[in-house]
Amino acid sequence: MVPGSLIYRNNHKNYGNDISPQLHSHIPANHPRAESLLIRNMLVDGYKRGLVVSEGLIAHGRGEAFDYLLGEKTSNIAHIAIEAASSALMLARYPVISVNGNIAALCAKTVVELSHWIGARIEVNLFYRTLRRERIIKRELKCFGAKEILGMSLKSTAVIPELQSERRRVDPSGIMKADTVLVPLEDGDRTEALVKMGKTVVAIDLNPMSRTARSANITIVDNAIRALPKMIMTVKKLRGLKQEQREEIMKRIVKEFDNPKNLLESLSVMRENLA
């Protein structure tokens, strides 16, 4: 039982089926950092296929370093945030998952599966936006069973106030309408702007000191490739609760979650690993 967790019971590694075995082939299984190298290969593969941009590769490297400090596993602290995040998304009236290139390359299948379980829309949102990239990412998500992909350029006619880049453009039927937005790998500006618009923002960010981590309502300090399958498991467990208790328990989980405290505790985990 994870300390502080209301429903979590197991902690085994689970990457869903997002990791393709064929990408695994040339990494020796006994390599001390085989998993990290495998994920890196998936991203480089996503780069070659046009989902990921060069800046996304650099961002991934930053994540790798913070994940290394986390011991490359989901901490108990992150499990608590995962429970709060899952509850918030299940309680949402209109949840939306925002997908960028790195997430599409690493977690397309899990994102689609999670969207089914929580009844969320999926919206593509790119900092480096091109019609070609949008199309490739849309195809990737559809390939894993997504019905509808929001956020395509022609339909992204709404604008997030205060933002300057292409990321300000959002879909009126997606993020603009959402009450709760899951932003795995988001930049600080946009997270702040979404919070200012009154939305509940759930972020996944390996850097507990980032502006995204600090401004989101609920921040999961974990690798998205581990956190997303764990969110699905958590959602399934929450759905297994008796209906008359479920909403009350989920509301309590969200209410009791303290993001600044959780971030400080994740920092402590990193500090201990640096010792």
Added chain:
Amino acid sequence: MVPGSLIYRNNHKNYGNDISPQLHSHIPANHPRAESLLIRNMLVDGYKRGLVVSEGLIAHGRGEAFDYLLGEKTSNIAHIAIEAASSALMLARYPVISVNGNIAALCAKTVVELSHWIGARIEVNLFYRTLRRERIIKRELKCFGAKEILGMSLKSTAVIPELQSERRRVDPSGIMKADTVLVPLEDGDRTEALVKMGKTVVAIDLNPMSRTARSANITIVDNAIRALPKMIMTVKKLRGLKQEQREEIMKRIVKEFDNPKNLLESLSVMRENLA
């Protein structure tokens, strides 16, 4: 005066002339992380020009995260390592600087200038080796005044024992013959192998816990883009010492340098920044 430093007096930022102003143009000068973004742009530019590979972009991102933990400045601890490194290279009978794609993209000018000051050969050594990439990197270094570039495929007929990848191939007139090798951004396997061959290895690595950092004789825990110009400054200062004292002082600096202690102190700097 840097505590513990025998010769260091100033600590101002100095990137040599490696940062091209034209790459600076679209980053707002008041951006809190303008320097980091500027360096990132140089690397992406190097990627577009064929010097850097996708794995190099990810590796750079990892470095960015550790540099963030260092506060993006050269610590006093790193200054001590820079003095020891500069002394060791000046005392060397046959020093060689190993250059990979990222270093060529970020520090070509500084590497060439340092090689002039310490009388070192420059050898290109690539994990992802192609004739085209070698040629582009060679051209980049020559463009900044390098006379001779070692390590081209046709001449790299010597082999580092125990290594499997393309990085095992070295130039018989370069790293194979060297008594002291400067390896900015090296992988752990190769650093260990070079140390086993009896060479003095000077590494620049932002991760004080990496195998490279732990196995090198002298590790500078700093961003290479800051450390290399500081090495040039240090070499100039050492050369300014009276000739009859110089060798003795440099030997003392090298002898008194304690790499494991220095790494632990760099870890402490990071831990404090995480607090």
